[in-house]
Amino acid sequence: MNDLYDRHRAVIPDWVALYYRQPIELTHGEGRYVWDASGNRYLDFFGGILTTMTAHALPEVTKAVSEQAGRIIHSSTLYLNRPMVELAERIAALSGIPDARVFFTTSGTEANDTALLLATAYRGTSQILAMRNSYHGRSFSAVSITGNRSWSPTGLSPVQTLYVHGGVRTRGPYAQLSDAQFIEACVADLEDLLGHTHDVAALIAEPVQGVGGFTSPPDGLYAAFREVLERRGILWISDEVQTGWGRTGDHFWGWQAHAENGPPDMLTFAKGIGNGMSIGGVVARAEIMNCLDANSISTFGGSPVTMAAGLANLTYTLEHDLQGNARRVGGLLIERLRAIGAAVPAVREVRGRGLMIGVELVRPGTDEADPEAAAAVLEAAREGGLLIGKGGAHNTSVLRIAPPLSLTVAEAEEGAAILERALRSI
Template sequence: MSERALVDRHRAVLPNWMALYYADPIEIVHGHGRRVTDSHGKTYLDFFAGILTNAIGYDVAEIGDAVRKQLDTGIMHTSTLYLIRSQVELAERIAELSGIPDAKVFFTNSGTEANETALMLATQYRRSNQVLALRNSYHGRAFATVGVTGNRGWSASSLSPVKVSYVHGGYRYRSPFAALSDVDYIRACTDDLREIIQTTTSGDVACLIAEPIQGVGGFCVPPDGLFGAFAEVLAEHGILFISDEVQTGWGRTGEHFWGIGAHGVVPDMMTFAKGLGNGLAIGGVVARGEVMDSLGANSISTFGGNPVATVGARAVLDYVFDHDLQANAATQGDRLLRGLRAMAERNPAIGDVRGKGLMIGIELVEPGGTTPSVPIATAVLEEARARGLLVGKGGLHNNVIRLAPPMTVTEDEVDEALEALAGALEAAGKGR
């Protein structure tokens, strides 16, 4: 069957709002290492990794063997009503890695569900439905998580179970404080946080939820220390701090195992998902024990923390540490950033190159200014594919190319990607 026929079937039975990349969408049918192959046999270097989910890459023996061993027991599912050894062992490890005192872990199936759970815990613990979030943020597609998403392109409804106030800080490139030094930027955003609490809330706010690096928002990186300064203000009011680590966790940012590590603060809760399962559906919340235990009703997760997902996730974590992938993310991310910044000096359509580790955004603009250019970004996406490179696209204005390859990426593959991107940018410019 042709891809065109499959596209027609897709559009007939799946929602219109489920977007597909590319003018001619592709079906990925095979993967190995950092490369995937489509149904026509064309192979691509994957620099988006299933939206940062295939953190180790494809066809990884250690992960596949662990999952197959579990499948051989005949037990794919039991539910949280029964003891699951791999769930307990994984929770113990994540609790230790979190640095959160007296930490407890609850497993879910996705980042959306993890953030919903964190918001439920915070509002229950604080007995308040008031929440602080960042402008340009994204936290998921469910009812409460859409409510705390500060990006109109992903906010399907104004209805929400929580009352949200949005603060500055995450997206510096287009911020009114963009021209300030790091120190002054942090001060200005912290002053804004204080004013927001004083003027738009009744004081008893449940939490602030923030991504250390905004993912869907275009890999926007605030200055190190911003959230540490925010945490001091939150502490004055007893407000909980939730770090959304769905995209920044497991060493991807290179400098730190968790994205929040760049800010010198241990949050009350962290949410996680994506890379932990390397394609298996798993997410969760790690939180202070008293916060996690604050629910006053029964709750379970039918599929969250199931034996297959938790066995696979344990193998992923073992691989991350055994191969020091955090260090590789730092090394290869630095190489990628240096190459892209050199391109930016020669290409006026590149307004900003930003990121940490293997989480890098290229913001594309109309040459000669800062006006977002969706056409150039779309052309780069297509031209990169034509050159055998898969990348992502996002940002508030959908004009940011997102690069997040598996953390096992090699130096040669980074150079290959840089060459493809240089060609894609040049071709996109000529097509104007």
């Protein structure tokens, strides 16, 4: 393992982060479990950053990939592609967006980059609204709309970005307000911001901020924002890269918690739909999607193999009601973690919905973020046989818990018990 780590450091950039003091190599997985090169088994509560959505080595997906690879692996979008059209049809119907068109990419970063291209071309302006504490990807344009300093390595930008209040409910200047007052204050802030700027192309927002530590506004905030945006013709892009496909339990898409004024103009997706295969994409109304007046293709977006995986994975998700499972098992897990957190002084808050749960750690008796404690819990959890993630605006002091949506009640209890021991160890 040390040899592989040394080889990694010799050829991979320093800024490609690795978890754990002694990084692990995952060699195989099954269901909700994975194994490392030393033979240790772990319960996976992070799913390759919310990407292994259904299960590791899901037979339906591996079979679809194998069969398609045996026929043809690649063709590009220059040729008709049956699996791509079939998956696009299903996603368009599920999106809630009228007269929807779907463009496939290879990642969430590329999906958000495409959405920015469409919005700025459609509106004829390069001004973008984004949420504070947000994360939208790794590309130059995606970094330029990322409101989380830990993931924004440059201030240079191809667009002008203005940041809006509202993504974090329990910190910031409006934290002490009621939900209704919070929404009112954030809407007033948005109105004021728009009164001091030129035309804006779009607001892009995660319904639940992923890298930001699984924070979210009160339900209805983006519906209230939508009223303000529509009066000015400004588009709403819902970044569903982490919240889509039923992970939040209550809804299939995160935007549906803010649905009073209908669906967004665009939504972006990735991660879970491929269950590990590289799929991203944008759904938009036809008039927006078709606004580009130059040629464009995708070499790898819509690959027959990844589309076959997406179709099999989506079918499994719907037929086995994994959204309902996320709601039921996630509800039990979050209450169990809240009970644990109440007895651990370092836990400031346990939050989330469905199987998208954040545990925020602080120095006891304060509101001061404690990234060292989060790192220590991450290590202790791994030693106990549990893989989790971390994130947050305050120096990655939030533990991120996002297991595959097929998680059982017994596995939820197993993971909670390991995490309880890890939290108490600090």
